[in-house]
Amino acid sequence: MRLVNDVTVTQLTDRLLASYARVGGINHLDGKNLPSKSAVNAIAADLVRLLFPGFFDDKLIHSSELKAETATRMDSVWERLEDEIYKSLEYAPPAGVKKKELRPMARSFTGDFLASLPLLRELLQLDVEAAYNGDPAALTQEEVIVAYPFVEAIAVQRLAHELYLKHIPLIPRIMTEWAHRRTGMDLHPGAQIGAHFFVDHCTGTVVGETAVIGHHVKMYQGVGLVARSLSGGQLLRGQKRHPTIQEHVTIYAGATIMGGDTVIGEGSTIGANVFLTHSVPPNSLVIYEDVQVKVLNKLARPVDFQI
Amino acid sequence: MRLVNDVTVTQLTDRLLASYARVGGINHLDGKNLPSKSAVNAIAADLVRLLFPGFFDDKLIHSSELKAETATRMDSVWERLEDEIYKSLEYAPPAGVKKKELRPMARSFTGDFLASLPLLRELLQLDVEAAYNGDPAALTQEEVIVAYPFVEAIAVQRLAHELYLKHIPLIPRIMTEWAHRRTGMDLHPGAQIGAHFFVDHCTGTVVGETAVIGHHVKMYQGVGLVARSLSGGQLLRGQKRHPTIQEHVTIYAGATIMGGDTVIGEGSTIGANVFLTHSVPPNSLVIYEDVQVKVLNKLARPVDFQI
């Protein structure tokens, strides 16, 4: 075993620089500015504070301060978000738009987006009510807002969806990935999600880009609304690849529902851990046949079960 | 496409303020102080350091400093936790308790709680031993404490369970949600968890409020001990809704066990991804029938499998 080596920091640096020159595609140098992950994450956190005033601040907000606090935060978010949207548009300019038009376009998009916050608040209030009504473990709506990861995840998805609809690149995915990291739930900004939505526990739940979810849908941890993995790959972009869930459907933990043509009829219940690749009519109950139970000889214990 | 818009920050602020006035339930203004999430999270981190001295500090602790360091940390935790418990009690005062009694009650609860730390340490030592003994990938108990998310998750649940038993609102859930975010495992503070517990990998595992888990139970990632989603909703509060797992049971990854009447008999093994909604007797082995294996024509490759 060598206990000394003679490689120097300079040599290691030179080798890595040679790799930077040789292995493309995973460097980002001299390129256009990309939107900053840390800036987008901080903006997302401030937007959540604007949506739920008083809940995500360290100190209590009094009505008397509310107007000034809100105006200050709104002003700050506008300035920072406009900058990030500008970088996004510069990175991938919309067809036919000149460079000098990008800054006014970024400003316009930002204003329109911020004007949508009151509407999003109305949707989010319905989500919080659905969560509270659906979970006997919740003592108050305040507990739901303070302690349920779902609230942050759905708030960020509804925000990011507005930006997705404006075809702003990168920022919507950075936002939902921030929420994914914090909550374990990966809701794509493209997904269309109805009112009165609730996902309990959240960890591992995935909703794909072209999924459509009706009103009053309730899901649990580990649910996947996913696409087939096809050899078409990038050629499938833009096609509907993820399922449609109609109103008043309940999907238990770990169920995986696949495919753009798959429709779960209204009022249906999908059992835990089911893998479903075709449509089912309204009011269906979908489960596997009864599991097999073997009762082993008690005297034989302890043995290693031969699974 | 509009490249300018004339909406101003003032107008956006006014619209949002109007929404604050109109859409209730997701504001927290002029209300009682809620316990602070960031304060509760910092207290939880300090409690974990008190439970495992020397493991979660950045520098090594020598025995000579231990008494002074422990006293300082204990003093700081007492003061901060008493404040948060006071806010919790003020937010939802116990029946028949006057406002002036809340501060002494918060102090008493805090003292009782901190007096339980030595007992919790004995339980946690058994959990760490169960983890080490059960996982051949663990080289030492120290590796388990430093690198297994389970240790933090179970420590926080056992702490929060003590506060839950005192009917302190909000704080127990904020604490376990902090651990959920960090480890991916959602152990409700209400769950009764026996000694020698171990969950490997943790991500996605959920244990509900009224679950009862016996001694020597071993689980894996993605396991759910969950409730039926019933139209009763909030009316079901307080009922036993989650299963009972007897001693020496092993539950493999992704298994979902549902219902307050469901009892998994001692010594049983539940296979991965099973969805079980009824009781099984002691020493059961529960698996699905053999999976179906289709071998496709090799010449036909590559095709998109028709799942």
Next chain:
Amino acid sequence: MRLVNDVTVTQLTDRLLASYARVGGINHLDGKNLPSKSAVNAIAADLVRLLFPGFFDDKLIHSSELKAETATRMDSVWERLEDEIYKSLEYAPPAGVKKKELRPMARSFTGDFLASLPLLRELLQLDVEAAYNGDPAALTQEEVIVAYPFVEAIAVQRLAHELYLKHIPLIPRIMTEWAHRRTGMDLHPGAQIGAHFFVDHCTGTVVGETAVIGHHVKMYQGVGLVARSLSGGQLLRGQKRHPTIQEHVTIYAGATIMGGDTVIGEGSTIGANVFLTHSVPPNSLVIYEDVQVKVLNKLARPVDFQI
């Protein structure tokens, strides 16, 4: 209910100190320095920046600054990593190595490890390409690097695997656990993972220590390549306990594949939520029999389905 209690901070501290003296195994006092979690985490973050220059920095890097920035970061990482590796070696010295040899050995290991970065970059470029080609939701490779948790998880595993091969204790697991916490995916540093690897969404996916994964394997969230839980426990250390996945295999969400003898033949597809404990030949399609669909009487709604 007691509204006062007379326990003091001093008394609580004394009781906890008595527990520190009595309950061993979960203290770390007067011992050798363990590698610092926070230091190892910061090193991992800097290594990811060295692997993907310009992507994980807050500001844009120009080519003109690249050499100086890279040299500075390389120098800093070398110094800090050597210190942590030294602590690891001191904690568990390799057989027959004297204390005075540990520092040169730590230096040598660090240099060798850092010299492997260019090779790791070539592997990671193939992983990023596999991700982009396999997911129609990805608009550019840059979106994959900025917004897919997979990139960070696989980069950290490939880094940690190099340290694992040198038998350095603790640090590889601390590194992959850092990525596990951030991405929800637990890839053990011991796993042998081929080129062109991709895991979409990541949350809940677990790959065990002795798993072997061929080239061009694609997996989804919640997949487990796991070991049987046997009474052998620590006696099984070093044995192959996790499955082998051959080339061009696709494993859908939530599938659990168990056992060291289990081999998934090349070109196979494993359906979602399958629990597979035996080998399958090449080009297999593995799914459960069709799920059972009950269509309930529409008039009967709303009722609670009797799952």
